[in-house]
Amino acid sequence: MDDGMSGFYIKAAGHHVNNGGGTGGGGNNGNSGTKCGRWNPTTEQVKVLTDLFRSGLRTPSTDQIQKISTQLSFYGKIESKNVFYWFQNHKARERQKRRKVSVDEKDVLRRLGKISSKTHFLEVNHVSSDEPERVIETLQLFPLNSFEEQEPAEKLRMHANDCRETATTFSHPPLDLRLSFL
Amino acid sequence: MDDGMSGFYIKAAGHHVNNGGGTGGGGNNGNSGTKCGRWNPTTEQVKVLTDLFRSGLRTPSTDQIQKISTQLSFYGKIESKNVFYWFQNHKARERQKRRKVSVDEKDVLRRLGKISSKTHFLEVNHVSSDEPERVIETLQLFPLNSFEEQEPAEKLRMHANDCRETATTFSHPPLDLRLSFL
DNA sequence: GCAAATTAATGATTTATTCAAG
DNA sequence: CTTGAATAAATCATTAATTTGC
Incomplete structure (x- = not known):
């Protein structure tokens, strides 16, 4: 539109x-x-x-x-x-x-690719006047419990081209991070 | 944008x-x-x-x-x-x-409160007020030519409860605005 | 065809952010 | 670390559309 x-x-x-x-x-x-x-x-x-x-x-x-x-x-x-x-x-x-x-749409269409036949269309409507995303995760942010104080240096050149997408397969990270270091 | x-x-x-x-x-x-x-x-x-x-x-x-x-x-x-x-x-x-x-927007709100309405405007185009939906106004957007200095500042919580409705009763606004600043 | 009742738009306020000065 | 600027998001509130019963 x-x-x-x-x-x-x-x-x-x-x-x-x-x-x-x-x-x-x-x-x-x-x-x-x-x-x-x-x-x-x-x-x-x-x-x-x-x-x-x-x-x-x-x-x-x-x-x-x-x-x-x-x-x-x-x-x-x-x-x-x-x-x-x-x-x-x-x-x-x-x-x-x-x-x-x-x-x-986007999101739905996105995966639509592999999930061919489904009822996605209908779902589109249900989100009317409501907020699209309402996942109320209570998860907190950062661990930090450990120790901290980052190393001053280290350029970090992270490079890791692996195409996996499996996501470390952990059981279920509680996500208990805390920003104490802040 | x-x-x-x-x-x-x-x-x-x-x-x-x-x-x-x-x-x-x-x-x-x-x-x-x-x-x-x-x-x-x-x-x-x-x-x-x-x-x-x-x-x-x-x-x-x-x-x-x-x-x-x-x-x-x-x-x-x-x-x-x-x-x-x-x-x-x-x-x-x-x-x-x-x-x-x-x-x-910085100062928009800032000075908004004191802006009443006045200033000048030139006559250029006229828009037939007959057809609301049909008018193909070629009018451009914003002037900018003028000058307008901005007043330093003030909180102004725009409040102007005046019930007038007269609408400045001008003759006919040409609408000659241009968006040069864009 | 009207007018109350209901729903959709959208004008106006309030609240929660973010960055930056002091 | 605290406070000031300045929103944009969320919300409130009112007006117009639309529906419904007569």
């Missing part, structure tokens, strides 16, 4: 709602109603913001926010912070979306 | 991805194909590494690398150098990210 917009262009579709025509009360922008809830972007505002985003703008500077806001104010009420938040949210959600896809 | 975030924690996530399901080599390690390409960390591995990092570990000593590697080998193929590189890269990218952010 286009990263650019997720669900923004859905806003007020049918009737050009912008107040331009007259206060008709149109509806959306919160103009007529006097209702001072949260900012409710106009279709045009969203379009511009989206275009900016798609053009690569991710985190506008103060100046930019200022200008964008000013420009968008033509279409309806808007404040700088709205622009700021919009970019923050849009960026974050775009990212989130991408991430989710990776989890759902 | 970076969007990729750190990229680490994206790997395989959802459900226990570890080889459990399939052939020993199964799926995660990316080695399903016998291909000895680059290391492909498992979700668990990444988690542990990340936790270590978050716990303050930035440059593990040889011993530490060794231990970490051993522990992580349970989850899948891994070599010491992978651990080493991971920390190296993670640290670097984290920094990089931060640096970039500084340039971009």
Whole structure:
């Protein structure tokens, strides 16, 4: 899906709602109603913001926010912070979306290669509004119990080209590492 | 742009991805194909590494690398150098990210609070307000030409509960922004 | 065709990080 | 080691869509 917009262009579709025509009360922008809830972007505002985003703008500077806001104010009420938040949210959600896809598909598809027929497709949905990865490992981090104090030197040139993937075949490492040395 | 975030924690996530399901080599390690390409960390591995990092570990000593590697080998193929590189890269990218952010968003929030709306804008294009969805605006993104000096700073917790909705009532915003800074 | 009820989007806040100054 | 800057992630909250009963 286009990263650019997720669900923004859905806003007020049918009737050009912008107040331009007259206060008709149109509806959306919160103009007529006097209702001072949260900012409710106009279709045009969203379009511009989206275009900016798609053009690569991710985190506008103060100046930019200022200008964008000013420009968008033509279409309806808007404040700088709205622009700021919009970019923050849009960026974050775009990212989130991408991430989710990776989890759902990528991962699944990945192994799909060898696991041909299966019910993977279905599983894709189950992760709806939940967090993709929720493995609550309580495992701690580092051993250190031993002694520590690393050797100052040793360039470590680790080189070990062995293609195994067996993973040391231990029974089950409890993972009881602790970062005492920190 | 970076969007990729750190990229680490994206790997395989959802459900226990570890080889459990399939052939020993199964799926995660990316080695399903016998291909000895680059290391492909498992979700668990990444988690542990990340936790270590978050716990303050930035440059593990040889011993530490060794231990970490051993522990992580349970989850899948891994070599010491992978651990080493991971920390190296993670640290670097984290920094990089931060640096970039500084340039971009640094002051955004900072001064956001005081930005109201005003300034100038020129008239260039006009967008027919008739068709919300059909307008093929050629408008570009950001100006930058101007100047705008940034005020030193201030916390400003943007709060501006003014219920206006008038929208600056300007005549017609040309929208002539350009993203030169990109 | 409406309007209450339900669900999906998405604007606005809060919280937890990371790096870096002092 | 402590504190300051500055998010981005997580979360809260409100508005619009959509569904459902009449």
